[in-house]
Amino acid sequence: MTAPDEAISGLAPASDTVTVLGLGPMGRALSAAFLAAGHPVTVWNRTPGKAGELAARGAVVAGSVEEAVRDGQVIVACLIDYEAVRATLERPLDWAGRRLVNLTSGEPAQARAMAAWASARGIGYLDGAILTPTPAIGTAAATVLYSGAGEVHEAVRGVMAALGGDGVYLGDEPGRASAYDVALLDVFATSVNGIVHGFALAAAGGIEPGRFAAFATGIGGLLPELIARFGQQIQAGEYPGDRSTIGSAAAGIRHVINAARAHGIDTSALAASKGVIDRAVEAGYAEEGLARLATTLLPVDRGGAPARRG
Ligand SMILES: NC(=O)c1ccc[n+]([C@@H]2O[C@H](COP(=O)([O-])OP(=O)(O)OC[C@H]3O[C@@H](n4cnc5c(N)ncnc54)[C@H](OP(=O)(O)O)[C@@H]3O)[C@@H](O)[C@H]2O)c1
Incomplete structure (x- = not known):
């Protein structure tokens, strides 16, 4: 296994270790993409038994958050919300040489608060927002936005390239990716509302x-x-x-x-x-x-x- 500090190399080699926290549909898709790119992957989920075929494909299934974070150089969180991320990470963990990429959807203020939380603990933090559905992850159709410390983005972008498509860095304001995300979700949510209403009126x-x-x-x-x-x-x-x-x-x-x-x-x-x-x-x-x-x-x-x- 590579020493954590060797991850600071721009486009990182596939030997860089990745930990994925959260095995909902998106966490599983991210894990599969990191595995497909050749990264050693450790996965963790609050409720055990969600790793599915990831273990058979080579992922290590960690029994605790501590073990999961210890295994990775890049720690990717993809949970239901920021409260879940805080609940998961609010414990003594060894962050030396590790970086946290939070791909959980939320609000800009939550992203800024999470960045401040990470900064207070000396954790290199990058926020992110996934704009595409799970089947697109690992393909050219994937779009992931990032915002936060530029040096953290530089350090992890080689690893994150495994997710495919466009990885768009929006600058050092940590809430920026989330600001795009909520506005785009607005378009989606209101469009879906109009579509289902149209179907209801048509059916009537x-x-x-x-x-x-x-x-x-x-x-x-x-x-x-x-x-x-x-x-x-x-x-x-x-x-x-x-x-x-x-x-x-x-x-x-x-x-x-x-x-x-x-x-x-x-x-x-x-x-x-x-x-x-x-x-x-x-x-x-x-x-x-x-x-x-x-x-x-x-x-x-x-x-x-x-x-x-x-
Ligand atoms: N699915 C998509 O197509 C898609 C697309 C774009 C962005 N995203 C974003 O990606 C993130 C993950 O989405 P998802 O589809 O994988 O599933 P999700 O239903 O949003 O999240 C499920 C994950 O959150 C965990 N979780 C919930 N509460 C927790 C808590 N208090 N502590 C620790 N873990 C907790 C669940 O663990 P348990 O199994 O233990 O409940 C599970 O791992 C979300 O922010 C979502 O908005 C998803």
Whole structure:
């Protein structure tokens, strides 16, 4: 086994030892990718018996956190939340020559608090956020964001390359990866809500899910261009209403709400969306494009400060 300090070598050799804390679906996928890249891997999970085929593929299954951390040069935590990471690591552990990469999803403030916790204990800490599902890990399709101490990123990036795809370093502010993560999860969560609501409304209208899906995927196909265009407009602070307007969206969402209510379908999420649109209309944005709604959500705009018009 290599001495821990030899890991500080930029693109590290596959002999660098990796410990994965957490064997949920993502922890197992990470462990499999490190094994596939040739790293000696030790795994640990709070509840025993979750290592599955990892042991047969060569992973050491540690019986304790102490043993797991002792085995690794790069300690990768992938647990349900930051509280679980703290609960797991809040004990005397030998961190000499080791680095902690926390790929647990959370909030920016939690990432900053975790970095401070690690700093107070002299632990080299890198925060991270995984943007792709488990099957993508270890393939070119994987995207993992990192933020935190630059020297820790340099030391572990060779090992983390085993996860495949893009490893994007966002700088030394530890909450940065998480800030991207929560905003992207926002897009995903609200999109899923819209999709399932559409299926419910279609079903109530007697439309087969398969038939509906064929048309709904057409809407999905519009989104990449729309997201890129909104990005440009929000960056420029200009919201042309040449393609469609907030005033038109206000009429459209009324139809959806009325139709859903007629079937007794929950309209709470739609009502919240309508509330945002109505506020934008009241603020004088009816003739502007939908990207303007991003500013209507901001407290500064709602309070009538600089961004507000009319
Ligand atoms: N799965 C995905 O597709 C995906 C994609 C992107 C990001 N992520 C992120 O990756 C992280 C792990 O996700 P996951 O899908 O593997 O499963 P998960 O259900 O989010 O987390 C399960 C893991 O957390 C452990 N755990 C829960 N509470 C704990 C505690 N108090 N102390 C110690 N360990 C605790 C579980 O151990 P036990 O078995 O003992 O309960 C298990 O190892 C999450 O932050 C998730 O958001 C997942």
